[in-house]
Amino acid sequence: MPAVEPGSKVLVSGANGFIAVWVVRLFLEAGYTVRGTVRSESKAGYLRTMFENYGQKFEVVVVEDITKPGAFDTAVKGMDAIAHTASPFHFEADDPNGVHPKNSVILLPTDRCHILIEELIEPAVHGTVGILESTLKNAPDVKRVVVLSSCASVSNPSDFGILNESNWNLENIEEVKNLGKKASQPAKYRASKTLAERAAWDFVAKNKGEIKWDLVTLCPPFVFGPVLHDVSSPAALNTSVKDVYESLLGGTKTPEQLQNFQGSWVDVRDVALAHVRALERPEAAGKRFIISSSNFVWQDWFDAANTLSIPGVNVPKGEPGAGAKVTHRHVYDTTRAKEELGIKFIDMKTTAKDMIDDFKKRGW
Numbered sequence: 001m002p003a004v005e006p007g008s009k010v011l012v013s014g015a016n017g018f019i020a021v022w023v024v025r026l027f028l029e030a031g032y033t034v035r036g037t038v039r040s041e042s043k044a045g046y047l048r049t050m051f052e053n054y055g056q057k058f059e060v061v062v063v064e065d066i067t068k069p070g071a072f073d074t075a076v077k078g079m080d081a082i083a084h085t086a087s088p089f090h091f092e093a094d095d096p097n098g099v100h101p102k103n104s105v106i107l108l109p110t111d112r113c114h115i116l117i118e119e120l121i122e123p124a125v126h127g128t129v130g131i132l133e134s135t136l137k138n139a140p141d142v143k144r145v146v147v148l149s150s151c152a153s154v155s156n157p158s159d160f161g162i163l164n165e166s167n168w169n170l171e172n173i174e175e176v177k178n179l180g181k182k183a184s185q186p187a188k189y190r191a192s193k194t195l196a197e198r199a200a201w202d203f204v205a206k207n208k209g210e211i212k213w214d215l216v217t218l219c220p221p222f223v224f225g226p227v228l229h230d231v232s233s234p235a236a237l238n239t240s241v242k243d244v245y246e247s248l249l250g251g252t253k254t255p256e257q258l259q260n261f262q263g264s265w266v267d268v269r270d271v272a273l274a275h276v277r278a279l280e281r282p283e284a285a286g287k288r289f290i291i292s293s294s295n296f297v298w299q300d301w302f303d304a305a306n307t308l309s310i311p312g313v314n315v316p317k318g319e320p321g322a323g324a325k326v327t328h329r330h331v332y333d334t335t336r337a338k339e340e341l342g343i344k345f346i347d348m349k350t351t352a353k354d355m356i357d358d359f360k361k362r363g364w
Contacts, residue, residue, distance in 0.1 A: 006031030014086025225268035
């Protein structure tokens with residue numbers, strides 16, 4: 001399938017989210033016309049003001065419930081490409097075996113069971129499949145669909161070594177299936193991301209005779225960076241950026257929490273750029289891409305931030321250099337993103353500076 005070119009019309013779902021606002025901005029800067037979806041009119045005004053200089057090249061439409069059948073039927077009409085970013089990210093899901101008021105059930109595509117998670121799995125899976133169904137039925141000009149997934153769909157908790165796009169997280173699905181409400185909050189979130197991405201690929205496989213567009217999925221780990229979306233306080237930050245704020249400036253993380261955590265990260269601007277490149281590069285068609293800068297422990301961020309010497313900012317010292325001694329459980333292979341999308345990942349020091357500068361400007 002030919003790549004999508006600047007000047008084309010792109011739908012960005014969940015356009016008011018942390019990552020999505022950057023996706024909208026980079027598409028507009030690259031010359032695309034963007035239609036963004038939000039869940040209520042109250043969330044639309046901020047975006048209209050932010051991008052008012054683009055005039056008719058940017059519009060916002062309301063899709064109240066992305067889990068409803070046909071929710072995106074109108075939004076996708078007239079589009080040349082879709083960027084689906086709307087999906088929850090938090091660790092506060094309740095009982096996956098409780099009774100949903102709609103009495104709806106989600107079939108686990110990789111297991112022989114049914115589970116319910118209203119807060120995470122339903123919007124993740126139904127929202128993803130729903131926008132693909134709407135695209136198939138109502139958007140004949142669409143050439144490519146990009147779905148924002150996560151490295152949560154790539155890595156199992158027990159994984160060690162180098163992971164690439166061929167890896168899938170099945171362990172967390174088993175945990176949620178077996179433990180229900182007692183499953184860990186991260187497991188519920190990570191299961192939702194795996195199920196949603198697999199549902200997207202399954203949908204394409206089942207409808208390959210009718211589909212005229214390509215699917216691309218992007219899998220980032222923790223996403224950090226300066227904030228564009230509407231937030232009024234540190235408490236209102238999205239989960240990943242709030243973690244950075246609390247670790248570097250907030251003073252709310254215990255020494256044990258700071259010492260024991262390890263993960264991988266990427267700058268939000270690289271994730272947004274990956275969306276643009278995923279539409280424009282013909283060779284991206286039908287592929288997953290891991291979008292990850294590097295591994296980290298919080299000490300690495302302390303060290304990066306403390307080299308900046310920003311007046312009035314006191315970042316914990318910790319044990320300088322201790323991060324270099326950590327053996328990480330796994331490392332993501334990002335060869336495909338570098339070679340086929342041309343991503344040159346932003347370094348930790350730059351991201352740390354831009355985040356702290358952003359926090360300071362907000363008076364935090």
